[in-house]
Amino acid sequence: xxxxxxxxxxxxxxxxxxxxxxxxxxxxxxxxxxxxxxxxxxxxxxxxxxxxxxxxxxxxxxxxxxxxxxxxxxxxxxxxxxxxxxxxxxxxxxxxxxxxxxxxxxxxxxxxxxxxxxxxxxxxxxxxxxxxxxxxxxxxxxxxxxxxxxxxxxxxxxxxxxxxxxxxxxxxxxxxxxxxxxxxxxxxxxxxxxxxxxxxxxxxxxxxxxxxxxxxxxxxxxxxxxxxxxxxxxxxxxxxxxxxxxxxxxxxxxxxxxxxxxxxxxxxxxxxxxxxxxxxxxxxxxxxxxxxxxxxxxxxxxxxxxxxxxxxxxxxxxxxxxxxxxxxxxxxxxxxxxxxxxxxxxxxxxxxxxxxxxxxxxxxxxxxxxxxxxxxxxxxxxxxxxxxxx
Numbered sequence: 001x002x003x004x005x006x007x008x009x010x011x012x013x014x015x016x017x018x019x020x021x022x023x024x025x026x027x028x029x030x031x032x033x034x035x036x037x038x039x040x041x042x043x044x045x046x047x048x049x050x051x052x053x054x055x056x057x058x059x060x061x062x063x064x065x066x067x068x069x070x071x072x073x074x075x076x077x078x079x080x081x082x083x084x085x086x087x088x089x090x091x092x093x094x095x096x097x098x099x100x101x102x103x104x105x106x107x108x109x110x111x112x113x114x115x116x117x118x119x120x121x122x123x124x125x126x127x128x129x130x131x132x133x134x135x136x137x138x139x140x141x142x143x144x145x146x147x148x149x150x151x152x153x154x155x156x157x158x159x160x161x162x163x164x165x166x167x168x169x170x171x172x173x174x175x176x177x178x179x180x181x182x183x184x185x186x187x188x189x190x191x192x193x194x195x196x197x198x199x200x201x202x203x204x205x206x207x208x209x210x211x212x213x214x215x216x217x218x219x220x221x222x223x224x225x226x227x228x229x230x231x232x233x234x235x236x237x238x239x240x241x242x243x244x245x246x247x248x249x250x251x252x253x254x255x256x257x258x259x260x261x262x263x264x265x266x267x268x269x270x271x272x273x274x275x276x277x278x279x280x281x282x283x284x285x286x287x288x289x290x291x292x293x294x295x296x297x298x299x300x301x302x303x304x305x306x307x308x309x310x311x312x313x314x315x316x317x318x319x320x321x322x323x324x325x326x327x328x329x330x331x332x333x334x335x336x337x338x339x340x341x342x343x344x345x346x347x348x349x350x351x352x353x354x355x356x357x358x359x360x361x362x363x364x365x366x367x368x369x370x371x372x373x374x375x376x377x378x379x380x381x382x383x384x385x386x387x388x389x390x
Contacts, residue, residue, distance in 0.1 A: 004376065007369040010114055014372070015365045017041070018110035019092040022363070025081030025099045025106070028140040029056045034079045034109070038133045041113055045120040047131075055146030059133040062155060063119050065383060071127035073382050074152075074160035075375055076337060077112035078105045078137035087359035103356045104165040107363030107371070109133060111163070114368065115375035125383035130155045136333075141298070143333040152340050159307055160343035161378050162334040163371060165363060167356060169349030172370030174315035175325035176346045178308040182301035183232070183261040184268055185331030186294065190215065190279050194288040196244065196252035205250040209242060211286040212254040215279055216240065219258070222274045227267055234261040234329050235271060261329040263300055272296075301335035304342040311344040314377035318370055322346075348374065 007014075017037075026034050035057045042050045042061040049062035086093050086100035094100040101107075116131045132151070136142030151157070169175060192212055197205030216237045227233045239257035244250075260275070262268040276292045283290035315322035325347055334345050348371050354360040 004118075004369070004373045006118055007114060007372045010117070010372075011365070011368055014110050014114040014368050017113060018106050018363065018365060018368070021106035021109060022101050023092050023095050025094050025096050025101050027083055027099055028080055028136040028138065029142065031057045031079045031135040035059050035133070035135070038079070038109065038113065042116060042131070045117045047116065047120060054149050054151055055135065055142050057135045058142060058146045060151065060155065061116060061131040063116065063129045063131065064123070065125035065127050065129070066123050067126035067385055068128070069126045069383075069385070071383050072130060072156045072158050073127070073379065074130045074132050074155075074157040074337070074341070074343075075112060075115065075378065076132040076134055076160060076162045076334060077108040078134050078142070079109050080105055080135050080138050080140070080142070082138055082357060084357070084359050088362050090362060100359070101363065102358060102361045103138065104350065104361070104363040105137065107165055107365070107367065108163065111368055111371035112375060114372040115379075118372065118376055119379055125380050126385040127383035128155075129379045129383070130157055132160075139297070141333055141336070144336040147336050147340050157341055159382065160337045160341045161307070161311060162337070162343070162345040163374065164332070164345070164347055165350040165367060166347040167350045167353040167361070169347065171349050171351035171364055171366050173319050173349040174322040174346055174374070176303065176308055176312050176315065176322060176344065177325045177327070178303050178305045180263050180300050181303050181325070181328060181345060182332040182335065183234075183263055183329045184300045185297045186260040186268065186272070187297060188258050188260070188275055188295065189293040190256040191291045192254040192256070192283055192288055193290075194252060194286065197250045199248045199250055202250060206287045207250050208254040208288060209251060211283060211288055212240060212256055215256065215282050218278050218282060219275060222271055222278075226270060226274055231267055232263040232327055232329065233267045233271065235275075261331070263327065268296070298331040298333045299335045299339065301332045301345060302338060303344045304338065307342050307344040310382065311346050311378065314374055314381055315346060317377050318373045346374070
């Protein structure tokens with residue numbers, strides 16, 4: 001079935017929801033207004049159960065079909081925004097200084113709300129659909145918090161599905177891949193300690209700036225010389241800050257920040273070990289010290305084989321095709337849900353927009369009918385009534 005006519009009719013309404021969310025972005029777990037908007041709409045649609053406060057500020061809605069064969073699937077959308085000042089110039093731009101929906105979570109939430117409204121109207125499935133609205137995808141681990149609150153067991157969720165918009169892909173067209181899809185994401189802080197001094201007397205100091213510069217260059221050899229060249233790994237230094245801002249002072253301390261992205265456990269271990277060894281070795285060679293705080297964040301997001309093919313078939317039913325997606329070195333905390341239950345995550349085209357996490361990004365409302373239709377295809381196909389036997 002192609003994009004459903006009902007969603008073409010609902011497009012102005014769903015677009016209005018999306019733009020309201022865009023105007024009022026909320027960061028991480030502070031999605032209080034967003035969560036209330038979602039919960040109020042789910043109740044108004046006639047969901048059989050609506051529960052707030054799962055994973056701090058997450059919302060769960062339960063929709064029962066015309067029959068009950070005991071099957072339960074979860075459909076998840078993320079709700080949070082990013083701490084980025086908006087530069088889109090659209091009439092519905094963010095009214096919250098320093099925050100904007102720069103990743104399209106406003107669109108994801110609106111599309112799942114649209115699907116929830118449709119499913120409560122029709123209930124043309126046999127089983128139960130659990131709609132999941134998650135806070136704190138952007139670095140807060142809201143998906144893990146919802147799982148840790150017992151969401152999967154509480155509602156008996158057996159499979160779970162997610163979706164993300166994708167700039168550069170034709171609007172409303174889909175892409176997916178089985179297996180490892182989005183990377184594991186780690187962060188590190190390195191604190192270098194030397195001996196500050198006058199810039200005119202470097203022989204009396206232990207120069208942390210030079211120490212740090214050597215370190216920034218040296219950690220790149222993890223990728224080029226330690227990692228298997230056919231594997232995927234990224235090591236990026238993203239911040240370098242000295243303890244002095246004066247032009248004539250060699251600083252006592254340097255603080256370096258960075259991130260590591262990997263697609264398998266062995267390279268994740270390798271990166272952590274080598275960063276610590278390189279930092280401490282370089283610091284010692286200069287006569288200083290290094291403290292490394294390495295933190296593991298989101299795991300690799302792995303799509304399950306059977307559920308991926310099912311999601312692909314649903315996408316083909318909506319748009320006529322579903323391409324193979326590339327590996328993505330960005331992180332996605334839907335990974336936590338896929339560790340608890342089988343499922344799949346798909347990309348839907350956002351057209352020729354600015355990239356996500358960019359101050360000029362905006363979700364493309366023309367993608368709404370395709371996204372809503374895919375959610376409904378998932379529900380109605382996966383929970384199709386068994387044929388009668390005689």
